[in-house]
Amino acid sequence: MPILTETMRQEIEAYTQRYATRQAALLPALHLIQRHFHCVPLAAIEELADFLGLHPAQVHDTLSFYGFFRDEKHPLGRHRVWVCRSLPCMLRGGEQLLEDLCHHLGIQPGQTTSDGSITLEFAECLGACELAPCILINDECHGPLDSDTARNLIEKLRQQGAEHGI
Amino acid sequence: MEFEPVLLRHIAVPGIQNLEVYQAHGGYNALHQALELSPEQVVQMVKESGLRGRGGAGFPTGIKWGFLPKDHPGPIYLCVNADESEPGTFCNRVLMEGDPHQVLEGTIISAYAIRARVAYIYLRYEYGKSYRVLQRAIDELYKNGFLGRNILGKAGFDLDIYIHRGAGAYICGEETGLIESLEGKRAWPRIKPPFPAVQGLFQKPTIVNNVETLACVKHIVERGPTWFRSMGVPPDPNNPRDLGSFGPKLYCLSGHVNQPGCYELPLGIPARELIEKYGGGVWQGRRAKAIIPGGLSMGFMTAEELDTPLDFNGPMRVGCLGLGTAAVIVIDDRTSMVDVLYNSCRFFAHESCGQCTPCREGTAWMAKILARIRRGQGYLDDLDILLEIANGIGIIPGTTICGLADGAAWPVKTAITKFRAEFEEYIRNSRSRQASILAPLTTH
Ligand SMILES: Cc1cc2nc3c(=O)[nH]c(=O)nc-3n(C[C@H](O)[C@H](O)[C@H](O)COP(=O)(O)O)c2cc1C
Ligand code: SF4
Ligand code: FES
Numbered sequence: 001m002p003i004l005t006e007t008m009r010q011e012i013e014a015y016t017q018r019y020a021t022r023q024a025a026l027l028p029a030l031h032l033i034q035r036h037f038h039c040v041p042l043a044a045i046e047e048l049a050d051f052l053g054l055h056p057a058q059v060h061d062t063l064s065f066y067g068f069f070r071d072e073k074h075p076l077g078r079h080r081v082w083v084c085r086s087l088p089c090m091l092r093g094g095e096q097l098l099e100d101l102c103h104h105l106g107i108q109p110g111q112t113t114s115d116g117s118i119t120l121e122f123a124e125c126l127g128a129c130e131l132a133p134c135i136l137i138n139d140e141c142h143g144p145l146d147s148d149t150a151r152n153l154i155e156k157l158r159q160q161g162a163e164h165g166i
Numbered sequence: 167m168e169f170e171p172v173l174l175r176h177i178a179v180p181g182i183q184n185l186e187v188y189q190a191h192g193g194y195n196a197l198h199q200a201l202e203l204s205p206e207q208v209v210q211m212v213k214e215s216g217l218r219g220r221g222g223a224g225f226p227t228g229i230k231w232g233f234l235p236k237d238h239p240g241p242i243y244l245c246v247n248a249d250e251s252e253p254g255t256f257c258n259r260v261l262m263e264g265d266p267h268q269v270l271e272g273t274i275i276s277a278y279a280i281r282a283r284v285a286y287i288y289l290r291y292e293y294g295k296s297y298r299v300l301q302r303a304i305d306e307l308y309k310n311g312f313l314g315r316n317i318l319g320k321a322g323f324d325l326d327i328y329i330h331r332g333a334g335a336y337i338c339g340e341e342t343g344l345i346e347s348l349e350g351k352r353a354w355p356r357i358k359p360p361f362p363a364v365q366g367l368f369q370k371p372t373i374v375n376n377v378e379t380l381a382c383v384k385h386i387v388e389r390g391p392t393w394f395r396s397m398g399v400p401p402d403p404n405n406p407r408d409l410g411s412f413g414p415k416l417y418c419l420s421g422h423v424n425q426p427g428c429y430e431l432p433l434g435i436p437a438r439e440l441i442e443k444y445g446g447g448v449w450q451g452r453r454a455k456a457i458i459p460g461g462l463s464m465g466f467m468t469a470e471e472l473d474t475p476l477d478f479n480g481p482m483r484v485g486c487l488g489l490g491t492a493a494v495i496v497i498d499d500r501t502s503m504v505d506v507l508y509n510s511c512r513f514f515a516h517e518s519c520g521q522c523t524p525c526r527e528g529t530a531w532m533a534k535i536l537a538r539i540r541r542g543q544g545y546l547d548d549l550d551i552l553l554e555i556a557n558g559i560g561i562i563p564g565t566t567i568c569g570l571a572d573g574a575a576w577p578v579k580t581a582i583t584k585f586r587a588e589f590e591e592y593i594r595n596s597r598s599r600q601a602s603i604l605a606p607l608t609t610h
Contacts, residue, residue: 018284018328019348020241020368026350027333031291052350065352065519066333068291082292086253087462087509088420088495124336124513125253125462126292129420129493130427139294 003043004051008032012051022052026062030069039075077112077119079157082136085122088129092144097133098122100147101154117158169397172385172414173378174430177264183299185306188267194312196388200275201320203387208279212383214391216412221247221339221376222461222490223569224478226409227383231280233363234371243372244282245348246273246380248289248296249332249339252461253513254493257416258377260428262289262296266303270327272380274312275387277325280373287329288344301329336517340568341374342366343519354521355568382413398433399477411477411489418493419445422452422501434477437467441496452498456585460490462510463573465580469499485583487576503585504592507577508536514574525571528559532578539589542596549582549589556582 004012011032015025029052033044040063049056063069070076083098098109105113105120112119126141128134134143135150142153171177181187188194200208213228234242246269250258261269277285289297304327307313317323335353337343342356345367366372386394394413401410411433417440420426424446431440437457441447448454456466459474459481467474467484474480478489497506515533520526532555535548556579559565560572582589 018326020370021349023350024348024368027330027347031331031333062350062352066335068333085509086513087458087506088254088426090505090509091421091495091497091501123292123334124516125251125255127250127256127259127290129254129256129418129495132420132426136292139292139297141292141295 002047003041004033004047008036009051012048016052023054023058025052026054026059027066030059030063034069034076037072037075038077039070039072041072074110075112077116078160079117080119080121080138081154081157082121082123082126083109084124084126084128084132084134084136086125086129088125089132089134092132093146094133097135097145097147097150101150104147104151105154113158115158118154169414169430169432171430173261173268173381173416174264174428176268177260182265183267183303185267185303185310185312188265192388193267194271196384197271197275197312198318200278200387201318201323205279205281208275208387211386211391212279215382215386215394216391216410217379217382217386217394218409218411218478219376220378220382220415220491222252222463222488224411224489227375227379230363230375231373233361234280234373235364238281238371240281241284241368241370242280242282243367243370244273244277244280244285245341245344245367245372245374246285246287247339247341247344247374247376248287248293249336249344250293250377251290251336251339252463252491252493254420254458254461254495255418255491256420257418257428257491257493259293259296260416261377261381262293263299266296266300268381268384269377270300270303270307272382272384273327274307274317274325276373276375276380276383278323279383282373283324283326285325285327286348286367287327288332288338288348289329290332290338291334297329297331304329335519337519337568337570340570343568344374345372352519354519355570357567378416399475399479402479405479408479411479415476415492417444417476418491419496420493421457421496422449422454422498423447423496424449434475434480436473436475437494438472440476440494441472445496448496448498450498452500454496455499455501456497456503456506456581458495458497458577459486459492460488461493462495462513463569463576464488464490465576466497466584467580468584485580487572502592503581503588504536504540507581508533508540510577510581511536511574514570518570518574519568522566522568522571524559524565525574528555528571529574531555532574539593539596544593544596546590546593548593549586552578553582 015028109122128141131143218224343353347353362372398412401408471484511533515529556575
């Protein structure tokens with residue numbers, strides 16, 4: 001059984017129509033796959049390579065360049081929470097916020113809570129420095145946040161259903 | 167004379183994200199005007215306006231467009247650089263979320279001028295709201311004949327706009343890194359020449375412009391180059407290479423100010439006025455120790471240099487790399503420059519794409535040395551080693567492919583030359599008292 005469904009293949013095929021090469025559909029396709037599986041499984045890399053006329057090593061070369069994609073040993077939790085650590089956020093307490101959230105969740109940046117609800121990450125400037133210190137939940141920014149507000153936000157997410165946020 | 171906002175003029179109008187409301191406020195008049203002109207005439211207007219790129223390098227937009235080969239059979243591509251990742255910078259986001267049609271109108275006019283039939287908006291993934299707002303606006307445009315075939319009845323003017331979402335890498339903002347990323351590869355910047363205008367996306371002539379640059383194009387067409395040149399700073403008569411700094415600019419203000427935010431002002435406002443008058447001054451009644459004039463890469467200005475005008479030349483006159491993105495970061499007098507510089511070095515080490523050895527190794531070692539200094543295990547000699555590394559990496563010394571390395575070097579050079587006494591004191595004191603400064607949690 002192929003891991004990429006017929007619907008997914010159709011969507012990826014539609015992406016390829018936007019570009020002069022099939023390879024250019026790689027990033028949109030990888031986003032689609034990760035949204036579906038919470039990671040990019042090896043089997044999907046092979047099938048995607050085949051579908052786009054590439055060698056699996058080419059797909060891997062691209063996806064591994066971007067810190068964004070996860071392999072199947074490190075799947076994402078239901079929500080991905082990025083805490084900004086760049087200078088404008090640091091100046092207003094970003095590093096402290098990251099540390100507090102690590103403590104609160106009992107995990108290090110890059111790890112996922114054992115209930116599978118939250119993956120915590122550090123981020124470089126999220127482009128929302130007027131909201132410093134800020135965090136990105138999936139792809140929506142929140143700020144300025146103190147530790148209490150951030151913890152409450154995250155606890156609300158944890159209680160949400162199984163819907164994947166990304 | 168009170169400055170009237172241009173780019174942010176309609177940002178607070180309820181519903182301006184909708185085509186109907188945007189049009190009710192004069193939206194797409196500029197596009198109609200442009201379609202009455204030939205593409206060459208539009209290029210000429212942009213040249214005459216003196217518009218310089220807002221993405222960081224300040225290259226004159228009309229001149230860049232002029233590098234496209236004449237009578238090229240096509241395709242020619244337009245890439246809208248919406249990767250906005252320079253620490254301190256968020257004005258593209260404000261424009262895209264707040265007034266997406268303004269950005270799209272500028273994009274359509276520019277595509278018409280350079281004869282592009284496809285435009286890609288390379289949007290950093292983190293800008294989820296921008297993505298949804300822009301995509302909705304694009305859908306509206308297709309439905310109403312502003313995109314697709316024979317746009318607004320103009321025979322032969324076809325244009326598709328696609329949003330291409332990134333995946334979290336600062337280097338995708340460098341224009342050839344952006345192109346490689348769009349092609350589905352790792353975002354390794356290309357050796358130039360050939361420049362993208364000659365050989366860019368899919369090996370075809372390509373123009374890469376910043377979101378704010380393209381938004382300016384709309385207003386230049388609507389109100390004319392002379393109007394555009396009435397704002398800003400004319401060329402310095404003593405500097406034959408100065409092209410002037412014309413037009414409005416979105417200044418981002420962040421860090422230790424009372425009112426961080428995005429402020430639109432004519433190019434050339436002094437840093438002090440921006441901070442005092444618009445940012446409500448330094449927070450908690452403190453004073454500024456240092457500021458960054460235009461995104462982290464530009465390096466530091468001291469409190470004594472705050473009267474520097476923020477035009478394309480001002481920051482250079484005080485040793486900074488340039489105006490950059492005009493994103494001002496304020497650092498108060500209670501902050502340690504050691505912490506600040508460590509944060510900067512960590513950023514660039516994390517974001518170096520790794521293909522040039524001086525940049526990959528240089529940024530990594532600068533971050534390691536700063537981390538060691540910060541832990542209280544620095545040597546006074548480290549400061550000279552840092553300067554030696556910083557002086558050796560970048561396009562300016564000629565050792566790297568792209569400007570990320572220059573951007574990594576400038577904070578180091580300016581911090582250590584302008585704040586050397588503070589670094590020396592920190593190193594001496596921390597060695598003697600074996601400081602228990604916590605190493606950062608995230609040393610990745
Ligand atoms: C490391 C690096 C990162 C950059 N990031 C951006 C960016 O996020 N957005 C941007 O518009 N330009 C960025 N630039 C500048 C682009 O290379 C390019 O000059 C710009 O997009 C051209 O558009 P403009 O002429 O309209 O400014 C970056 C340059 C470098 C060296
Ligand atoms: S200078 Fe640095 S970021 Fe730029 S291409 Fe070289 S290694 Fe990559
Ligand atoms: S530094 Fe955190 S959003 Fe810019």
